Each structure stands twice: as C-alpha cells, then as structure tokens.
Amino acid sequence: MRHKRGKLTISTMMAISLAIAGCSNADEGTNAAANNEAASEGENAKATVSTSGFPIVQEPISFTMFARIAPVNGPFKDMPVFQDYEKLSNIKAEFTEVPTDGFQEKKNLLFASNELPDVLFRAGLTPLETIRYGTAGQLLPLENLIGEYAPNFKQLMDAYPEIRSAITTPEGHIYALPTIVTLGAARTDKKWINQAWLKKLNLQEPQTTEDLYNVLVAFRDKDPNGNGKPDEIPMTARASSGPGLGLPVVNMMSGSFGLDNQLGYNINLADGKVEIWMGNDRNKELLQYLNKLYSEKLLDPEVFSQKEAEYLAKQGSGNTGFFFDQTNNPFLPIADQYTGIAPLEGPHGDRLQSQGAPVPRDFGSFAIASVNEHPEAALRWVDYFYGEEGSTLLRFGREGEHYELKDGIPYYTEQFLQSGNQAKITPYAGGGAPHLISDKVASFINPPQVQEAQKKLDPYMPEIRYAAPMFDEETARKVDVLRNDIDKYYEEQSTKFIAGAIGFEKWDEFQATLKKMGLEDLQQIYQTAYDAMEK
C-alpha cells in the first residue's frame, strides 16, 4: 500500500514536473537534476545492505509488515525487541497487527486483492498457501538470498537437513521460513495429570488406557477436590482451532492405538509404506475408547466447543484431572499439583507419543512479498532472530530490565515476572514467530517440571518425525481438492462418533464415504512424495 502510494506520488510529481518543463525551458535543468538525485538515492539504499554486522543499512528504511497478534500480546511497537532492533539495524518495522481470530480470513483476502505488505511476519502460511502464492509470483523465492543474507538460518539448515526438505518445493524454491525448534520439549504437548488428586485417592500414575479409564472414574466419583460437589472435570483437551485443522483430543490419544502422525498428516509409516489411517480398525478402537470416556462424562463435554481462553482457564483452575499442553505456563501458580506422565499403553501394546512437531515446527512464519524493494535487507532483518543473540532479544527483552543471565542462560527477573507482563513484551507468546527456539533460550517454557514430563515422553517418540512434504503446483491443487472434502468429513464424523451422535454401526458407511472421496488417491500422492524424500 505504502509503496503504491509512494509510486503514485512520484509519478504524479514527475508528470507535473514534465508539464512545467514543457512550459518553461529554464526549469528543465533543475528538474532533471532532481530526478537523477532521487534515482541514485534508490540505488544507494540497495547497494548498502551489509552482509554482516550492524546496522544492516546505512540509510534508515522501513518495511510494512503484516503480522498476527495473539490475545496475550501487547502492541508490537511497544515490545522492547522491535524498539531496540530498529536502532540496531536501521530498519523500521511498521506492523499491521491482525488478531488470531479471523487472521486466516484477512491473510487470504490480502493475497486475493494483491495489495501486499513488504513482509509477512508470524504469518502461519500453510505449505499449500505458499505454493499457491509463490508460484503466482506474489511471494519472493528466497533460496538464492539465504546463503549471503541469512547466515544464521543457513547454519541451521546445514545442521538439520530436514529443514531444507520441509521448506523447499520440488522446483527448488523456498518461499517462506519456518520457526526452528531445536528444543525437543517445545515440539510436543505433555500429558499432565493431577497428582494431588491421585495422592488423595491413593491411586498410581496410570500406565495403560484401562488404568486411565479407572483413574478418571475415580476423579469423577470420589470428589478429589473435597468440596462435596461433583464439579470435577476428569479430562479435557483443546478444541479444534478451525474446520480442517484437526481434532486435538484424537491426535493426543492416537499413539496408544498405534496411530502415528507422520508427514504432517494422519499417516503411519511402516517398511516404506505410507498408510493414511483414517477409517482403519485401530482408528475405530480409538474413537470407541473416546466415545466411552465422553458418554460416561469423563471427557469434558465442552471439548469440541471451548475457546482457547476457556481451556487455559480450566488448566489454571486446578479442577481438571488430565489434559495436554506444551508447558506448565498456563497453570504456573498451581504447578505442583500436576505431573507429566508417559503415553498410555493401548489394548494392543502400542505406546507411542504420536503427537509432535518436526524441527521446522511452525511452517510459513516469515515470507517476503515480491513488492518488497529491499528483500536482502528484510531477510537479514529476520535472520538475526535465528541466532541465539537475536532469539534472546525477541524472547526475553532487555538485560537487567526484563532478564538476567545465570551461567550464560537468560532468566526473567523475579521483579519482571511479578508485573504479569511476560507475554506482553514478546511476540513468541502465542506461537508462530519466526525465530530459533533452542535450549539456551527456553528457561521459562522449559523449567525442570516440563523437562521431567518430556523425559517420560522421550522413549516413546518415533525415530524420525517427517514434516509435511512440499508438492509441485499441480499436485498441491489435487491435494487441496481432496483434503478439503476428506478432512472436513473426517473431523465431523469423528466428533459425532465420540459424542455418540452416530453409532458405530455406521462405521462401514464412514469407511465407504472416505474411500469415495478419494482417500486412496491421497495416500498414493503421499506415498510418491515420501519415496521422493527417501531417495
């Protein structure tokens, strides 16, 4: 927008100056000189993007940035990271902050209207979106710039080869950079159980799905919170964040039934074969188990409809028996009540932590639009956050004011934590900001309690976690069409099976419909992509 207006102003000025020049010859010389000057200024700005050190540009420039803002964040312009980094880099970031609710809509309208900002920050682009908008020429391919202008990111790509394969299209283009998470604990949701209730009722940590059932029944019936009312919520989980975006409660429990989550989809890998497990017998057992929990009021009846804020409030209330989250931050004041447990062993002896993300955890966090006049500078700007120094600035703010170093590791100061502003000063809170999350910068999200919970999951993680594959444009379109129908149908029917709105005698029909929608074609596409990956 800003650039368009800029161009418009310049061209109007030029038109006027031409007209004036036509009228009087005397003015001609000065106008030409002015035009030349403007042109050379533009050249200079481009030439002075330094490949290392700060500032990035000698003459200050600014970028318009389209960014998602989470409910917990304060305004971006007040965040210490952007204030300090502007002085350091000479690059001003002008944010258009769009709330998480409705972000998907605004983002797609932005591309549809083709009125793009310079940079998309924390954009949550999906692989299909990047391919669509990248091949349309709206996003800039970055693969040739990364080597020179993104040294930190380049280093990470060399250290973790799965990053490159996860973000490169079959044609060899990289249209967007992901959030890189080298810290294993930030890629899984822990299984938190109320150990205070376990102790009170004299129960052991559950080891199998059957144990869990018995524990939940006890939570429901034996009044573990001691208020005499049956108001305990034995088990809860996040609700789906939107149509086609998955049912968290299914993903969290699927590992106990031998259902993995590979290639960013409901996929099992065995002996080089891709199996989309939606609709298979184990899937049925999983849904039957969840149906049992739901119908006996062990699983929170609001598990399909609650808002994120409601879910977080339930965690903090201490009145919940069993739930899933990456950290203990939402229930920090009562964290002692809870402990993490290992995945539960299912009826066939399966014990797998199926839910989990690859090292390039959040795909499409950062992208540069092709209208950007200084893509090199924009790339160098974001690359800082892929190093530990930049990541510390982004996550912790200013040393002394917000954090202090202990053994070289940043910790928020007690004083700052008491102010309650922790999530307001950093764009990482709420997820999806383009930066590096390593164990160096994770003191807050990875305290000992979370580390312990992660240790219980570690033995049950799959050897390799494959990220979603990148398809070529034609295939991506096909996948798009297939998955639009299949995902919607699968989620709706799974919800109904769990809630008991349809009975399991309809299972054959469910399988048949999935087949009719082209599940086998989809499986074949993923198989081909997997084979290409393994070569």
Added chain:
Amino acid sequence: MKTAQANPTRIAERNSSRPGIRLLKQMAKRYDLYLMLLLPVVWYLIFHYGPLYGLQIAFKNFNPAKGIVGSSWAGFEHFERFFNSYYFGRLLWNTMSINLFSLLIAFPIPILLALIINEIPSKAFGKWLQNITYLPHFISIVVIVGMLKLFLSPKGGPINGLIEAFGGEPIRFLEEAGWFKTIFIGSNIWQNMGWQSIIYIAALSGVNPQLYEAAKMDGASRLRRIWHVSLPGIVPVIVILLILDIGHFMNIGFEKVLLMQNNLNLESSDVISTFVYTTGILKGEYSYTAAIGLFNSIINLALLLLVNRIARKTSETSLW
C-alpha cells in the same frame, strides 16, 4: 419514467416520428430531470453492474497475481466439482429447507401480530406491545447467539433448568443436529416479528374505517371483520413482501448460521453461504466458491421469476 407519465398525450401525438429522435428531443426538453436520474444510473453501473465482470472467475482458475482477466480458463470444471461433491446434496437441502420452513412459519407471524395490534382498542397498549416486540430487532446477531448459548446451556441454562426440574435429562440444544433448525428459525421469529409487522400495521391503518363500520352494521363479528375487511386490505402488501422474501430465498442469515455452527450440528447447519466462506475465504479457493455462489444466485433468480409469475396470474399484484 416520471417524464413519460408526465405527458402521455404528447407522446401519443408524436408517435409517427422515429422513436430514437423522439426520445432525444424529449430528453433535451426535460434535461433537468434526466440529470437527476443520471446519478443513480451511474451508481448502479459502477457499483452493481461493474463488479459483475468479476463473476468470470467462476469459469477460470483465479490467480490473484495475474488478475481476473489474466487468469486461465477452466470452463465448467468448478461447477462439476461442486455437483459431484459429497456435500452438494446436504448443502442444497439445508439451504432450501431452512428457508422453506422460515417462509412457512415465520412469514405469517408478523401478519398475525399486526392484526392483533390493530384490533387492540387501547391505543396506548397497542403502541406498547408494538415497541416491546420490535426492540429485539436492534440486538446484534453476535449478542443474540451469545444469549442463545446462555439460555440453552446444559449447565445452568434456564431452559435446561426447567427440564431438569420436571425430571428430564438436560438437552445439548446447540450440539444436536435435530434442534438446529428449530432454534435458528424460532429465534429469528422472536427477533424479527415486531419489526416486520410494522409495514403491515401501516397498511392496516390505511384501510378505510367506513368499511369496518359497514361490516359492523351488517352484524359481522370481529373475526369476520378481520377476514373480510382487514386481510383483503393488506393482501397487495403481503404479496409484494412475499415476492421480495423469495428474492433472497437462498441467502439466509450467514453470520448467525456461522456463529451457531459446530461439528456436531453441521449435518443440518451446513449451508451454501457458510460453505462458501469456509472454503473460499479461509482456504483460498476463490474460483470454486465463486461458481457455487453463482449457482446460488441463479436458483434465486429462477425462484423470483416463478413466484412473480404465479402472483401476477393469481392476484394481479406483482413486482413487474
């Protein structure tokens, strides 16, 4: 239009000369009126007919970078995909049935309300009743849906409280497909009946009081008077409003459906407009959903023409 009505005799006189020249001459004479007409005509051309060219993306593979004109043609591919889709039958049925039930149940209620208000002898009480019934119209849809969620909540909602007090099991109204249409249409009636009755009340006040007196003299009871005087007096208004309603038969309150929708009631709440939103805007399938939208509009137009034709034949009241 107005000019033509203003001097019909003159037009009749000159019907021997060529029609184009005649119109031009007339326009030159009445240029001030035509200048006034120009503004709305331009408005329609720019804002209503101009954007129609964007409809072509329904037959193309729309690519924002290439623009509407530059995108490649796809023919009827998107229409075929929709007609073959698993959701086609369900979307069509839900869209049609919600509207059909709305029309059958919700359309007569404002008329009844207007007749009742008209019959109330106390003017002050009538006004009071009218105000009470049309106030909910001003509540925003988001608030209405929030209220529905509170009232119908299985935990502490008053309706379920009542059911439990009589020994029943609480019902998860908003999460059962079977309840969706009832709740949707019922709350629509509650919200809009007062507002929609205003126009009937106005029409009723235009009925000649002498007719009522005459009917009274003839010994007609109150119901008879309503049946033979009031109703015939407002039939033209009823027919016109019916035709207008049919005109947006396929466009049901999109926001309200979307806000009330969840995976458990999707079976009966998935309608064309929300499908267009979730697939087109949220997933960026512009061409596909433009085709669906176009299909929707064509059904609308067909229904409108059909009802208008029936109305013209049966009651001599119609839009054109």
